[in-house]
Amino acid sequence: MxxxxxxxxxxxxxxxxxxxxxxxxxxxxxxTHLNPGLALIKLSFSHAGQHKGDCRQRTPEELAKLAPNMRRPLDCPRGRLPLQVELVLDGEPLYRGELPPSGLAGDGASMAYRKFPVAPGRHHLVARLRDSDRPTGYDYEKEAEITLIPRQNFVIDFRPALGGFLFL
Amino acid sequence: MSGPRRLVRTAFERVENGFDRAFGPDWNPLHQLGALGWFFYWITIVSGIYLYIFFDTGINQAYQSLEYLTHVQWYAGGVMRSLHRYASDALIIVMMLHLLREYVMDRYRGARWFTWFTGVPLLWLVFACGISGYWMVWDILAQYIAIATTEWLDALGIFGESIARNFLTPATLSGRFFTLMVFIHIAVPLVMLLVMWIHILRQRNAKVNPPIGLAAGTLAMLLVLSFVKPALSQAPADLGVVPSVINLDWFYLAAYPLLDRLPGRVMWAIAASATLFLLVLPWLPPLRRPAPARVDLDNCNGCGRCVEDCPFSAVALQPRTDGTGFSQEAVVANELCTSCGICVGACPTSTPFRRTTELIPGIDLPDLRIQVMRDKTLAAASGLSGNARVLVYGCDQGPDLNRLRVPGVAVLTLPCIAMLPPSFLDFIIMRHHADGVFLTGCAEGDCHYHLGIQWTEQRLAGERDPYLRKRVPRERIGEFWSGLTHGKRLERELADFQDRLRALPPLKRRTVEYTSEGAVRHD
Structure with a gap:
């Protein structure tokens, strides 16, 4: 052309x-994804609640009837309890909720992934978790004085092997 | 075509007219959207291969390797990076315009559903390519995308562990994730190429390369943009800090702010609904398909001209089934046939000169048989008078031709202008049924059936079989491809054509006298 x-x-x-x-x-x-004048508290963990009933010790006869790769000494109910989680910031509840177990049969780990934008500065933070069938109270608790700076990504993780809650 | 759709199509054509004036019909970018999409795809592939040579998949090294390309090797790596980004952005633009235009032009229903349907997955694949590409830079934009995308994926609830937890803290980040991203960013474009090939599978002569001039201009534009505004990384990612103010690529990431406001499952529902809607759109409502072309074996010698000319590969040759001496026969795949009639125009037996027998060509449209077309032609011509009698042939997709019904002019329409065999022009002019023939239809360079105008022009120019015979005076043939928006100019062009006809000397009548010594022609 x-x-x-x-x-x-x-x-x-x-x-x-x-x-x-x-x-x-x-x-x-x-x-603007997050107001630059705020910090973020992120609650994220994966933890399985206790089984819904007591475990029972299998007898030697029962174990012998099982296939060799399935001979576990404890016979536990499949379903797991939901987790009760609570976060308290400066005496005010930041989050309180029940986390159901994952999986179709409710036998998987409960998963938490929540984000809370908060004002930076000094705060008193308490994290509590119940994974048993106790009627009141919590099995794990951690509290700390924390100082947040603007845009900080403050992570609350939970690892029982390391003692429970981790403030990262 | 329904009223509202015709209105929108008219609006589209008006915009295209502006581009026509600058680029001409052949280079009009809006007529080349699919081809430009392919062009941008190849630019991203070539530039991506160059970038991959220098890209490092380590957590810290990814960012650094791109900084090196951008700032140290700016003259090559930086330009390639910018081309990579801007060509992929341009791909989104032309892809969306292509989708909208094909819908507006009603080129997605009936036998054309397949092309539309296979284009829908390409939307997902293109976005997957772009998003995974941004991820690999590992700046704050990548951090934002990585977290938002994995949170969205987690909302599906099908993963045993949260993927987003990979980006919880610097300690949880693994370099293997970048290796996975590189794999995705290479694998998805390859899958995309396969789907693009399937997308054009049913198109004959599909435009996969834009005209060289348009390609050169577009590439030059991208190069200039790459030098004027090089693609840059944002601040390096830091999982200890939340990305707050981010420069988004709105072509790829326009939906991401919604992820901050709507639950992930709602976003999945929206995305799935939109995809499903696009997939079933060709049947909302289904096109009332005219009867497909039909082969008459008594008149088909298997010459293959219809096969060559069908824009949708709906006609094929197969071994002869009727025991005659011919080796092949044409066969129509009904599900692929758009009933455009181009095959009828290509058939050498579609000649109106056959007066002694019933006019049945080798291939015909049941809803508008060529014999009916001849009868209509003769009836229309018999009503003409004056010294500039013109038969106008237009297509059903073109302008409203009623405005052309003036003394000395008769109008006939066909599904596509290329349904008109060249022999009809010969018949009308040389048999003095009219003083001239005027052809019109879709806008130039934008035939509704892709190839109708192109085939017609080539047949008249003697470049494509069946040819218009040389004896037909070309000055008695006029054409103007008006589309929907050039109605007034079409009237002027026709009036000018009539003026030219009046200025021509009368066409000598040829008569044939049959004597005992044979036929004698008198000019």
Whole structure:
């Protein structure tokens, strides 16, 4: 195609407009995901509650009837208890909830993943968790004085092998 | 075509007219959206291969290797990185416009459902490519994308462990995740290429390369943009700090802010519903499909011209089944046939000169048989008078031709202009049924059936079989591809054509006298 000067000008304008659209929207306008004046407390862990009933010791006869790879000495009910979790910040409840076990049969770990934007500064934080069938109270508890800076990602993890709650 | 759709299509064509003026119909970018999509795909592939040579998949090294490319090797690596990003952004733009345009132009239903249907997965694949690409930079944008995406995936509830926990703290991050990302970022484009190939499988002569001039201009534009505004990383990722203000690529990440506001499962429901809606759109409502083309073996010698000309590969040749001396016969795949009639226009037996027998061509449209077309032509021509009698042929997808019904002009329409065999023009002009023939239809470069205008022009120019015979004076044939938006200019073009016809000397009549010595032609 042999273009006239006017056509060439039109093409240049069209290309320029295309470039401006790409160049602009490839990184603008900026998006505010979290108010830069806030910090974030993130509660995230995976933990299995205790079994819904008591485990029973299998007799040697019972074990012998099982396939060799399935000879576990304890016979436990499959379902697990939900977890009761509570976070208290400066005496005020930040989160209180029940985490059901995962899996179709309710036999998997309970998973928590919650985010709480909070004001930076010094805070008193308490984390509690119940994974047993006790009617009141909690099996694990940790409290600490924490100082948050703006945009800080403060993580609350839970690992029983390390003593329970971890403030990271 | 329904009223509202016709209105939207008219609006689309008006925008395209502006591009026509600058680029011409052949280079019009809106006529080349699919081809431009392929072009941008290849740019991202080539630039991506270059970037991969220098990319390091370590947690800290990923960012550093891209910083090296951007700032130290700016003249090559930096340009390639910018081309990679901007071509992929441009791919999103042309892909979305392509989708919208095909819908507006009603090119997604009936036999064309397959092309639409196979295009829908491409949307997911393109976004997967782009998102995994941004992830690999491992700056704060990548951190935001990684966390938002894995939280969204976790909302599905099908993973045994939370994927988002991989990005909980710097200690939980594994370099293997980047290796996985590289794998995804290479594997998904390959799958995409396969689906792109399937997407055009039923299109004959599918445009996968834009015209060289348009390609050169587009590449130059991307290069200029790459130098003027190089693609840069944002601050390096730090899982101890929450990304707060982020420069998003809105072409790929426009839905991400919604993930901050709506529950993940709601977003999955929206995404799944939108995908399902797009997938079933060709049947909402289903197109009332005209009867497909039908082969008449008594008149088909298996020449294959219909096979060559069908834009949708709906006609094929197979071994002869009727025991005649011909080796092959045409066969129509009904589910692929759009009933455009281009095959009828290509059939050498579709000649109106056959007056002694019933006019049945080798392939015909049951809803508009070529014999009916000849009868309509003769009836329309018999009502013409004056010294500039014109028969106008238009297509059903083109402009409203009623405005052309003036004294000395008769109008006939076909599904596609390429259904008109060149022999009809010969018949009309050389048999003095009219002084001229005027052809019109879709906008130039944008035939509803892809190839109708192209095939028609090539047949008239003697470049494509069946040819228009040389004896037909070309000055008695006019054409203007008006689309929906050039109605007034179409009237002017037709009036000018009539003026030119009046200025021509009368066409000599040829008569044939049969004597005992044979036929004698008198000019």
């Amino acid at each position: 042999r273009a006239s000067p006017l056509q060439l000008l039109g093409q240049v304008i069209a290309y320029a407009m295309f470039a401006v659209v790409i160049g602009h929207f490839t990184s603008s306008p900026a998006y």
